[in-house]
Amino acid sequence: MNPRINIDVEHRSNVAVVKVAGEVDLYSSPELRKAILSQAEKRPSRLVVDLSGVQYMDSSGVATLVEGLQKLEQNGGELVLCGLGDMVQEVFKLTRLDSVFQILPSLEEALAEESAGA
Amino acid sequence: MNPRINIDVEHRSNVAVVKVAGEVDLYSSPELRKAILSQAEKRPSRLVVDLSGVQYMDSSGVATLVEGLQKLEQNGGELVLCGLGDMVQEVFKLTRLDSVFQILPSLEEALAEESAGA
């Protein structure tokens, strides 16, 4: 459907993992939004968004993640980001959202953290 | 100088190897021409042009190789091509030059052939 982005969803116990690859812009972010919000509705205790395949993200992508974060927190869950490349990291720094999100280097760490916290 | 193309020249006994990477078009082919003709002047018995790093080649690249072939043959040498990707292969087929050039799959084979023939 949308050749700019590829989204895979996995479940590990009560953790949902949304793996994103490609370019997240005004064209593709609605697809990311749909995936994140449909997972948020299932009220997982933790939603991990793995951005390691994302080479590009604009403010519509960031807005989508903020919306997801707020939805999860409303339901007492948490949203964790991992695998941010240089470009994505810069966008978070510029918008000062690097202090608002829980950001971990890799998916392994995002999952390990969960079991440690459990 | 020219970010579209990268050319490395190596010598192995009487074989000159010109390794090309990038896109060979009207902008970058003059650089390929310079490299091939300066090697041809040294009258090697064999000049191998390794195209394995070439994703794109237009007719100006093909013309450059034809010119090189003719220069080498004038001096009793031979010009061999190797490592043609899908795109480059198509151009040679379309221009029916695949039957004019000696084309080998890889540099290893282009060099092995030489020692077998020697």
Place this chain on the structure above:
Amino acid sequence: MTRSDHIDPNSVELLIPSDPRFLAVVRAVLRETAEMQGWDARELRAVTLAVDEACSNIIRHSYKGRADMPIWVKIRTLQGEIRVELRDLGEKIDPAKLRPRDLDDVRPGGLGIHLIRSLMDEVTYDLSEPEGNRLILVRKKSRQHEPED
């Protein structure tokens, strides 16, 4: 298409429909022209994001989401600076609304203007066009201040 004899040998012009699908085309043109002038990946990322945000704003605000309206993108790349001019025929910008939101007020959206201003050295909304908007964005290479760090 306009006619004129010789043109600026460092500029390209692009006309795209106001459809988000075409944002990737603008990014690709920026990538190729910047590479041509030896701009590094980080500078390119900055300019690309700023231009993309500005195009997204044209689509969403000037054209209210209509996908079949024209956006002209003129890119002039020199060794020392890149200059991008965006032109649309949509609703005129209300300068009073052109404000970045307070970054502490975390909410989805409201980040485009902030990103554009942080990433570019000059941001000029030219409000003098009889119709539509013209935005001129300039980034100089290896500029002194680097607000993104």
Place this chain on the structure above:
Amino acid sequence: MTRSDHIDPNSVELLIPSDPRFLAVVRAVLRETAEMQGWDARELRAVTLAVDEACSNIIRHSYKGRADMPIWVKIRTLQGEIRVELRDLGEKIDPAKLRPRDLDDVRPGGLGIHLIRSLMDEVTYDLSEPEGNRLILVRKKSRQHEPED
């Protein structure tokens, strides 16, 4: 830049200087627009090569190597076909010279017209322009005859 209200939502227009450095920009725009319509790599390669050859001919023949003259490239990508229109203000084409060379006469050069005709389904040199040339290239997806095989 021309003005008009709503535009063809499947077209992009590009204006580049007649400098070989900009051929990569044309290729990048073709790549992005073709990908958008789900064209596969092989079809894309074919169209890209044909358009590139046609632009090279404009630079070398119409403009005799001058690097600062305009080339307009209009790309219309549909699911079933891609249509590229090239427009220049250079010397008018002499149709008598527009001949592919005999492929058995191996020499450097003289392959562009042959490639363009092999790769495209329609190749129309419109000689009716008051100034310069207009070339229209069309390739249909999954066409019947495949001379490149």
